[in-house]
Amino acid sequence: METIQTDVAIIGAGGAGLRAAIALAETDPKLRIALISKVYPMRSHTCAAEGGAAGVIKPDDSFDIHFDDTVGGGDWLSDQDCVEYFVHEAPKELLQLEHWGCPWNREPDGSVAVRPFGGMKKKRTWFAADKSGFHILHTLFQTSLQFDSIKRYDEYFALDLLVDAGRCQGLTAMDMRSGQLRQFHARAVIIAGGGAGRMFPFTTNGAIKTGDGMAMAYRAGAPLKDMEFVQYHPTGLPNTGSLLTEACRGEGGILVNKHGRRYLQDYGMGPETPVGQPQLKTMELGPRDRVSQAYWHELQKGNTVTTPWGECVLLDMRHLGTKKINERLPLVRELAESYLGVDIVKDPVPIRPVVHYMMGGISTNTQAATPLPGLFAAGECACVSLNGANRLGSNSLVELLVFGRRAALSAIEHIEKTPAANTAALEACADQTQQRIRALFSRTAGTESVAGLRKEMMTTMEEHAGIYRTEAGLQAAVARIHELRERYRRVVLTDRTNVYNTDLFQTLELGSMLDCAEAVTVGALARKESRGAHQRLDFPERDDKNFLRHTMVYHQGADAPRIDYLDVVITRSQPGIRDYSGGHQ
Amino acid sequence: MSRKPLIREVPPTTWYFRHPRYLRYMSREITSLFVGAYCVLLVCGLGALADGKESYEAFLLALQSPLSIAFHVAAFIAALYHATTWFNATQVAMPIQIGENFVPGSWISGAHYVVWALLSVVVILLAGVF
């Protein structure tokens, strides 16, 4: 197996990975940087983000308010030292992107424009029409091209981390085009592998979001934190799951049930605000967990609209007018028109909640370091505990930047004090990957198909780990995922070609998703309270006495994982009531 | 086994049959031959004029042959077609921004047609047709 020597290896070339790579190259031009990604960087799912990125920039706003919004939005499960760091860094990072050429929307005077977003008390979301993530990703990618020290390994599928002497020192990956395995020996590794929404059948996440990065760290001994917090976005297209950005409501779109009632007022987010005059942090601009949960209640009450694609509520944007829609929500109009046949200028569009984002991930601290020395993580795959129990829309894109850069700086600090590697030990470690892949290729007896197992996993997750959860359901889910993991060991490849074998990649991705699903379900079963995106019908209240803590799940091979807890860092905001009544409560 | 990318060569002489839009393009390019030929003809005319009255009259006489008339008709049609494609292209090649918005493409092409028409009238007047 060919060995590639590098200083820092980055797994993932989405927003977080690219930001880290640029920070490394800028800070120390002599560093050798390997940027490894299973897709070309601009295909990373950051490109799908529509709404925007939050950072305090306008005079009426302050770091404290952004802090409060984030902590309250996260139902006090955020680490407050982390949030503090984040809100201060956010505007710097967004300005940096501006300097790199990101086409942010502007005010007439040439300053950047901001728009309202759910759960935010001030307008602070920077946006580039409704293609914000797309522009961020392409700006980063294009900027990264000027650094020759960033060596890209496009379409390399990362497989396992190399751990020796208690330190992470590299990884193995497959060159997807040749099918050949490579080992990267690195003095530090940064994982920026993105989320894992594909565990669920109905999601805004692209096909690549299979939690490989999370699973890789998990298998190598790093804990996954708060995985039970899975965010549903309230407004997905009911057939494809494509996202209609929160900016639809930020710009003034309203949600109504089959009786035409703006039902959010019945779930603690009222009183009703005038149509077309959205008010921050109330009604349609409530936080995502609450708005998605309200849909579920409407469904139980029979207030939803029956469509060919299932039970929906309606998102009405007609009153915004053609001009505003074309200027600020062109992609939304296009998506609804082409995939659903609804012109949002003329008709309300049916929508329903859709799995969107993983609050949990590889446990990291504010320095983006995992408990495994030499391993850093940033972006959606990491849980730095910024988002707590519920992420506020438009905090994530900034998180990629802030903690992508932070991971790079921490990696440099780490490198300075690492001893030389034991090459033989790393090679032995890499051999294990080789054996695993060989075994997969040579397995012929077996009855399990990837598509079949994947479907069962998705159904299990949707049924039992969705918006509302119960003890019985979660127990069934844990058992089922455990069984699927067993059966996964008997999966047989249909395709044994080396070159670009997507049958193989999908098999590996299923393995990652099953690892993540395990952590989600055991975490959810153990958390006997309702907080943010984790809602238990049998424990409807938040329980700060027992669960103001992070769930830490440790991989134990074929055995059930071990669960531990970590206290939340509280500096200045004690858990309180999440008030989305627009100041009426 | 490993990589062995398949290279599919493009047929160098018949590629434009692969898609109607390529044929459209080729026909546009061919019309420019007529325009070129007509320019050559004009130069010959000038040469004849410089050689004196006799050779110019012979040139004029030659223009009246059926072959020449056929060529003129063809060249005229080709020039018309070429000019239209050209004017339609102006809207993408020369966008004009007034305030925030761009002037609609049809206006830009339209303006070219208008100028073309006016110039044609002037030329016809100068030629003493009216």
Add this chain to the structure above:
Amino acid sequence: MKERLIRLEVFRYNPDTDTEGHYQHYEVSCLEEWVVLDALNKVKETLDPTLNFRWSCHMAVCGSCGMMINGEPRLACHTFLRNYPGTIRVEPLVHFPVERDLVTAPDDFMEKLKRVKPWIIRKDKQPIEQGEYRQTPKELLRFRQYAMCINCTLCYAACPEYGLTRHFIGPAALALAHRYNQDSRDQGRDERQEVVATKEGVWECTFVGACSEVCPVHVDPASALQQMKIASSFDWIKEHLLPGGGK
């Protein structure tokens, strides 16, 4: 929702066993509202796990799923079955080497992207602390359209010039150069001209216009190239015909 039996005729190439491509037929029942990508995924899930193609976003923004669909370069996730009554022929994008089945190698394009220096170049860098570079909505609109490119390379598959002369930098990369040239924050046009205003750059373009016809996000690369030709011609006039080189 109507279901329909869709007949697909898919280009297959396996470097291990084939020296040439061939076509394989599949029949799958699909919903009328689906896209070609959905049909391919159903084939992969239910009929033939060995069929290979790229995709990710399913919303025409990641640029992964470009392929020839009935001879036209298109995004499979944005090509609706309802517009294709008959058999649908699916092939890998032309003008690129085929790695396997519908998977092509875009290396040449990736290399060309880098050559046009698609990043902000400034002589006087303003520190972050001084805030944003001011840019009016009008200035933004001068380049935004050209910043929309999703790098799907459909325009390279459509461009006959690129098919014949592989050194041509090509539509998307040149349009990206134009995007930065038009950006009020950028001062790098002179550097880019060394690549743009050459026989490999805009002067290789004969304005077939196919790129703009197939672009799924209406970047209109052809317009960018023609504008750069005009601007480059003016440069030349200034330099050679005006006294003092136009300085």
